[in-house]
Amino acid sequence: MNPSPKKNYNNAKPFPKNSNNNNSRRKSSPKEKKIDVAPKNEVKDMFMAWFKKNRSIGQIMTKGDVVTNIIKKLDSKQDSALAEAMKELKDYGFIEVQEDGVTLVLTKKGYDFIS
Incomplete structure (x- = not known):
């Protein structure tokens, strides 16, 4: 006696296998990117x-x-934090950035901070 094939009583459609259609997959929620502030602080310390x-x-x-x-x-991590570090030092009033965007000038507030 041969066993009878199993019957599928599930009414749901089977998920397509090896499908290149990624639209049917559930997308995960966006993760909040944790920003490592250590490289930025190291760059500020270097300046x-x-x-x-x-x-x-x-x-x-x-x-x-x-x-x-x-x-x-x-x-590489510090390199990507360079612009942000310069911006923060400027926002704190410790330095002024000249028109060329690279030349920096120490302000009175910056001098007081390092003294």
């Missing part, structure tokens, strides 16, 4: 350490200084 060595209000950090003392020493 302020350079100014601290020179200790004068109005000290100018040229593009060459930025490249030599900051950019060449950055790892």
